[in-house]
Amino acid sequence: MSDVVITVRGESNARVRAEEAAVRVTVSTDGPARGPVVERAQERAASVQDGLVAHLRSGEVSEWSSARVSVWSDRPWNNEGAQLPLVHHAAVELSATFTDAGALSWWLGDVAESDDVQVTAVEWRLSPTTRARVEREVAADAVHVAVERATAYADALGLASVSAVEIADAGLLAAHPETPAPLGARMMAASAGGPSFSLQPPEIVVTSVVEGRFRAE
Template sequence: MTAVVITVRGESEARVRAEEAAVRVTVTTDGPARGPVVERAQERAAVVQDGLVAHLRSGEVSEWSSARVSVWSDRPWNHDGAQLPLVHHASVELSATFIDAGALSWWLGDVAESDDVQVTAVEWRLSPTTRARVEREVAAAAVGVAVERASAYADALGLASVSPVEVADAGLLATRPEAQHPLAARMMSADHAGGPSFSLQPSEIVVTSVVEGRFRAE
């Protein structure tokens, strides 16, 4: 039998417990006078910052920042269609990366007690070092699956040797690339409780890899 080109796909998946959480909170104040509104936002943001600094010193936070400050005014309308006096607003957005889930739970419970503070996002993720290692392992495993499938097809055809011709991320060997990402990560849902106190547990990060390969069997 002449040589046969076998095209296969290999997939692999790994589930890894998240190591850190990126959290964002926004301090928002409003009122009829611009000065007091801005001052109250600054004071409340300073309290939140002090807490982050304390967690940074204790090693429970790896980094934090206060990247965005906004001040604006508007004139609301009442139910009769009349425009009311100016209302001034101020907001300060802060973000931090927690590496201790227990510390994050306590901190969220503290900041959530204030009506001026809103928790806008908590994103579980892997550290850069762990993510790079897991992505490499998952990609290698996906290639291994592709090799095993090609070998199985060759055995079924009575062919003894299999050699790689091309290996690529999913879609790159096809005439029409697929929309899905060949190497992706998604987060399993986090377990948490609402109310005045929080109990957060790190989510599982699912890292997947899909490859396509062409092999020559003869």
């Protein structure tokens, strides 16, 4: 039998407990007078920042920032179609990365007591070092799976040796891929849901899919 080209796909994944939580909150105020509205937003934001600084010093927060400050005004309309007096608004967006779920739960419970603070997002993730390590391990395992599949096909054909010709992320070996997969491993949360005040880090699923072309003889 002449040489045969075998094309296979290898997949692998790992489940790793999340290590960090990126949280975003918005402090927003409104009222009929611009000065007091802005002042109240600044005071409430300063209080939130003080809590973040305390957690940063204790090592429960790795970083925080005040992303954006917005001040604007509008004139709302009532149910009868009449335009009401001017209303002023102020908003301050803050973000922080927590490395301790217990500290995050306590902090969210504290800031949620104010009507001026809204928690807009809590995103669980791995640390950069862990993510890079796990992605390398999962990608290597996906290649091993592809080699094993190609070897099994070759054995079934009575061919003795298998050598790699091409290895690529899923979709890159196709002649006309419709939706090429991004390079490297894909990462997503294993579970999703709204933030609560008794938070447990979810598992992060790190997945790698590769395609390989092998020559068997």
